[in-house]
Structures are given as C-alpha cells and as structure tokens.
Amino acid sequence: MSASEATPLIDMKNVRFGYGERLIIDGLSLTVRKGEIVALMGGSGSGKTTLLGLLGGRIQPISGEIHVAGQNVPTLARKELYTLRRRIGMLFQFGALFTDLNVFDNVAFPYREQTDLPEPVIRDLVLMKLEAVGLRGAHPLMPSELSGGMARRVALARAVALDPMLMLYDEPFTGLDPISVGIVGRLIKRLNSAMGMTSLIVTHDLTETLRIADRVVMLASGRIHSDLSPEGMHSSTDPFVRQFADGLPDGPVPFHHPARPYAEELFAR
Amino acid sequence: MIGALLNGLTALGSTVTRRLERLGLAARFSLTVIMVLWPALRRTPLVIREVYFSGVRSISIITVSGLFVGMVLAVQGYEVLQRYGSADSLGVIVSLSLVRELGPVVSALLFAGRASSAVTAEIGLMRATEQLDAMDMMAVNPITRVVAPRFLAAIISLPLLSAIFSAAGIFGSYLVGVKLIGIDDGAFWSQMQANVDFRLDILNGLLKSVVFAVAVGLVSVFEGYHAAPTAEGVSSATTRTVVTASLAVLMLDFVLTVLMFRGLM
Ligand SMILES: Nc1ncnc2c1ncn2[C@@H]1O[C@H](COP(=O)(O)OP(=O)(O)O)[C@@H](O)[C@H]1O
Ligand SMILES: [Mg+2]
Numbered sequence: 001m002s003a004s005e006a007t008p009l010i011d012m013k014n015v016r017f018g019y020g021e022r023l024i025i026d027g028l029s030l031t032v033r034k035g036e037i038v039a040l041m042g043g044s045g046s047g048k049t050t051l052l053g054l055l056g057g058r059i060q061p062i063s064g065e066i067h068v069a070g071q072n073v074p075t076l077a078r079k080e081l082y083t084l085r086r087r088i089g090m091l092f093q094f095g096a097l098f099t100d101l102n103v104f105d106n107v108a109f110p111y112r113e114q115t116d117l118p119e120p121v122i123r124d125l126v127l128m129k130l131e132a133v134g135l136r137g138a139h140p141l142m143p144s145e146l147s148g149g150m151a152r153r154v155a156l157a158r159a160v161a162l163d164p165m166l167m168l169y170d171e172p173f174t175g176l177d178p179i180s181v182g183i184v185g186r187l188i189k190r191l192n193s194a195m196g197m198t199s200l201i202v203t204h205d206l207t208e209t210l211r212i213a214d215r216v217v218m219l220a221s222g223r224i225h226s227d228l229s230p231e232g233m234h235s236s237t238d239p240f241v242r243q244f245a246d247g248l249p250d251g252p253v254p255f256h257h258p259a260r261p262y263a264e265e266l267f268a269r
Numbered sequence: 270m271i272g273a274l275l276n277g278l279t280a281l282g283s284t285v286t287r288r289l290e291r292l293g294l295a296a297r298f299s300l301t302v303i304m305v306l307w308p309a310l311r312r313t314p315l316v317i318r319e320v321y322f323s324g325v326r327s328i329s330i331i332t333v334s335g336l337f338v339g340m341v342l343a344v345q346g347y348e349v350l351q352r353y354g355s356a357d358s359l360g361v362i363v364s365l366s367l368v369r370e371l372g373p374v375v376s377a378l379l380f381a382g383r384a385s386s387a388v389t390a391e392i393g394l395m396r397a398t399e400q401l402d403a404m405d406m407m408a409v410n411p412i413t414r415v416v417a418p419r420f421l422a423a424i425i426s427l428p429l430l431s432a433i434f435s436a437a438g439i440f441g442s443y444l445v446g447v448k449l450i451g452i453d454d455g456a457f458w459s460q461m462q463a464n465v466d467f468r469l470d471i472l473n474g475l476l477k478s479v480v481f482a483v484a485v486g487l488v489s490v491f492e493g494y495h496a497a498p499t500a501e502g503v504s505s506a507t508t509r510t511v512v513t514a515s516l517a518v519l520m521l522d523f524v525l526t527v528l529m530f531r532g533l534m
C-alpha cells in the first residue's frame with residue numbers, strides 16, 4: 001500500500017465553526033479513508049449541511065484543520081480550491097438542477113465548463129452517465145418534468161460527470177418514495193465501488209443507511225458523538241444512538257423546545 | 270424614561286449599522302462583478318441570451334410607451350406653444366424632452382419593472398434552490414457565469430431601448446402634431462434638425478442611460494444574489510429591486526442633469 005492510500009481522504013481536526021455568536025461545529029474531528037462510505041447522522045439543525053460546506057470550502061472555520069486529499073481546505077486560494085473541487089462531487093438536498101437547462105444540458109454542464117472535449121464526445125459521455133442512473137431516455141426533459149427521484153438521479157449523474165474521487169451527499173433520500181430511496185441507495189453504493197470513489201452521506205434514512213454504509217457517524221452538540229459500524233448501531237446501548245435508531249420522540253434529544261417551567265408560564269401574569 | 274431612550278438609541282444604532290453593512294456588501298459585490306466582466310464578455314452566447322431576455326423582449330413595451338409619451342407631449346407642447354405663436358417648434362420641444370430626459374429616465378424605470386425584477390427573481394430562485402451553490406461546488410464561479418452576463422445585458426440593452434423609446438416618441442408626436450393637429454411637416458422636422466445638438470443632447474442622453482443601466486443592473490443582480498433563500502426572500506428582493514432601482518434612476522438623473530447643464534446656473 002502506498003503512502004497516499006494510507007493517508008485518509010478526509011481528515012478534520014478540532015474544527016470549530018459558528019454563525020455569529022452561536023457555535024454550530026465545536027471541536028469536531030473526523031477521518032474518512034479512501035473507498036469508504038460513511039453516513040453522517042444527526043438531528044435537523046445539528047450542522048450536517050454546515051459540515052459539508054466546510055469540506056467543500058464554501059465556509060471558513062474559526063479554527064481547526066480540514067484536510068481533503070492532503071490539502072488543507074481553509075488555507076486554499078480560490079484557484080486551488082476550484083482545482084480541488086473539480087475532484088469533488090456534491091449532490092444537493094433537492095438536486096439543485098439548473099432549471100433553465102434540460103436533463104442533457106445539466107449533465108453536460110461540467111464537461112462544457114471544465115473540459116475542451118468536442119461536442120460529439122460530450123454527447124457520448126452524457127448519455128453514458130445518464131444510462132448509469134437509468135435515465136438515458138429522459139435526456140430531452142426539463143427539470144420541471146421530472147419526479148423527485150428522477151431529479152435526484154439526474155443530479156447524481158451530473159455530480160459524478162468528472163469522475164470525482166470524493167462524493168458528498170446532502171440528504172439524498174429525503175422526500176423520495178421508498179422505491180426511489182432503494183434505487184438511489186443502490187446507485188450510491190455501486191458508483192462508489194465501480195468508480196473507486198469515497199462517499200460521505202448526510203442522511204436521516206436509517207434503514208437505507210445501514211444497508212449501504214461502512215460506518216455511521218452521529219453528530220451532536222457540534223462534535224462526533226459516536227462512530228459505529230452498521231452492526232454496532234443495532235447493538236449499541238447508547239441512549240442517543242437508541243433514540244435515533246428506534247425513532248423515539250423523547251430522549252437525549254428533547255421533545256420540548258427549551259422553555260421556562262410549564263406551571264410558571266401558565267400562572268405567570 | 271432613560272431606559273426607553275437608550276432602547277430607542279440602540280434600535281437606531283443597529284438599523285444604521287445594518288444599512289451600512291449592506292451598503293458595504295453591495296460595494297464589495299459590485300467590485301467582484303466588475304472584476305469578471307472581461308471573462309464574462311468573452312462568453313458571448315451567454316450574454317446574447319440575456320440581451321434577448323432583458324432587452325429584445327422589452328422592445329414592445331418600450332415602443333408602445335414611447336409612442337404614447339410622444340403623443341401626450343405633442344398635445345401638451347402644442348397647447349403651450351400656440352399661445353406664443355410658435356407651434357412650429359413643437360418638434361424641437363418634444364425631441365429635446367425625449368432625448369435628454371424622458372427617453373433615458375422612463376426607459377430605465379420601465380426596464381427596472383419589466384426586466385430587472387425578472388433578473389432578481391431568477392437569480393434569487395437559483396439561490397433558494399441551491400443552484401448557485403451547486404455551480405460553485407462544480408468549480409464554476411456563479412458571478413462570472415450567472416451574474417455578470419445579466420449585468421452586461423442591462424448595459425447593452427438599456428441605451429438601445431432608450432433610443433427606441435425616443436424614436437417612437439418622436440414618431441408619436443409627429444402623428445399627433447403634424448397629422449392630427451396640422452403643424453407644417455417641413456417646419457416640424459427642420460426645426461428639430463437645426464436645434465438638437467449631437468454632443469449636448471444625444472450623447473448626454475446616451476451617457477445618462479448608460480449610467481442608469483449600471484445602477485439598475487447592479488441593483489438587480491445584487492438583490493437576487495443576496496436574496497434570503499426562501500419564497501418570501503425572493504419576492505421581497507424583487508420588490509426591493511424595483512423600488513431601489515427606480516429611486517436610484519431618479520436621483521442619478523438629477524445629479525447628471527445638474528452636471529451636464531451646470532453652465533446655466
Ligand atoms: N446562513 C446561515 N446563517 C445563520 N444560521 C445558519 C445559516 N445556515 C444554517 N444556520 C443554522 O445553523 C444550524 C445548522 O444548520 P445546518 O448545517 O443546515 O443543519 P442540518 O444538520 O439540518 O443540515 C441551524 O441551526 C441553522 O439554523
Ligand atoms: Mg441540512
């Protein structure tokens with residue numbers, strides 16, 4: 001094994017980030033090795049999307065190091081950052097397809113912007129990527145004509161267009177019907193192994209996550225609360241993990257928004 | 270008492286700070302847009318597409334408005350001029366009003382309502398649906414790819430639209446003044462030709478509309494780019510574009526007019 005394969009693809013050390021006074025990420029450390037599929041779980045607003053933003057260099061941490069493929073992202077100049085981003089694919093929560101372009105042109109976008117390939121070659125590449133997500137026949141459609149699941153698959157084809165080494169997924173299953181969830185989950189797994197990628201998936205869908213992930217990382221209070229294998233998730237006795245895995249309404253994540261005592265509020269004048 | 274005063278002061282202070290912060294943001298944003306104008310201009314098809322949406326599709330509203338404004342000017346102008354027996358000068362009055370003032374100003378106001386609001390809504394929607402973020406993550410700068418072409422389109426379109434407005438207006442006044450009221454055809458055109466100066470009137474009018482285009486264009490892309498990523502965010506950004514751009518046009522018009530005709534004062 002060469003040295004580059006031994007170093008992790010993602011290596012975050014003691015990262016802190018906040019909006020205004022409020023810390024969202026507070027001393028978080030996380031490593032992801034090459035080839036892994038890591039699922040990142042945590043309540044809404046726990047900072048999962050923020051974490052992906054930090055990894056992509058869209059926001060700057062207050063302190064800490066964020067290494068992606070050996071480069072410390074927060075220190076990169078715009079040019080170097082863009083060079084790194086060409087090797088990172090990101091699937092946004094609702095696909096973020098360009099609404100003024102049809103399916104074909106959406107997938108062709110990265111080739112046209114980043115390469116000098118002639119149009120016939122681009123055509124073949126686009127159709128290949130669309131074939132991989134089962135939507136070659138949908139290439140003339142506009143995004144508004146697609147179902148949620150189809151839009152997510154087109155966005156996936158666009159995200160992997162330039163064969164990235166790292167794929168970041170922001171809630172790829174949210175809002176999809178169970179069949180589409182299965183399809184997208186299998187695609188993520190297949191693309192990861194077939195293209196030699198590494199994947200970080202932010203998700204709430206525990207069933208699908210346990211089926212495809214190598215590790216499940218839970219985010220709470222701005223740091224990594226637990227880092228378990230899918231089997232470990234099933235057998236864990238940690239109350240926070242259990243609340244998540246069993247979908248309990250109350251637990252370490254409280255049902256009630258912080259408030260002053262009920263009696264006090266009711267009788268207050 | 271003192272508490273209320275302090276609260277009022279605090280509120281005032283934070284409002285002022287917020288306004289100033291936004292002004293600073295706008296200035297910095299404008300700079301980043303201007304920095305990428307050249308690379309954006311080299312991607313001509315993108316700019317042409319925006320010129321089509323903002324400019325070409327505004328031609329009909331601009332022409333019709335110009336025609337009506339010209340017709341009204343002819344009626345009003347004739348009413349005043351005939352008192353002094355100088356109805357023959359109608360062409361001069363109308364064309365000067367149009368070329369110097371109404372052409373650039375009314376076109377810019379119409380452009381703000383028709384094209385710039387659409388630009389704000391479009392960019393704001395791209396922000397709300399994470400299309401701008403997706404583009405940025407694909408290592409494509411949204412300022413170069415999305416913002417700059419739309420800004421350039423405003424600068425290219427608006428001066429041309431102003432010219433169309435003025436031309437339509439002059440034609441409208443010709444219809445009313447000559448064809449309807451019966452002013453002498455030759456006098457109408459020859460007085461206009463003799464009294465409208467290319468540099469003082471036409472170039473200055475053109476300069477005005479270029480300045481208005483910069484203002485209206487910047488406001489529309491800034492508001493869209495910085496819209497809150499929600500439905501209300503986009504709709505209030507659109508409203509702000511129309512209000513801010515219209516006020517900017519009227520204020521700039523005053524400043525420019527004073528500068529251009531300062532010899533009179
Ligand atoms: N641009 C922003 N400005 C201020 N606060 C933000 C912004 N984006 C997100 N937040 C806040 O940061 C927290 C984490 O957000 P996010 O990372 O989107 O959470 P999630 O885990 O649901 O993806 C949330 O409480 C959210 O309200
Ligand atoms: Mg999120």
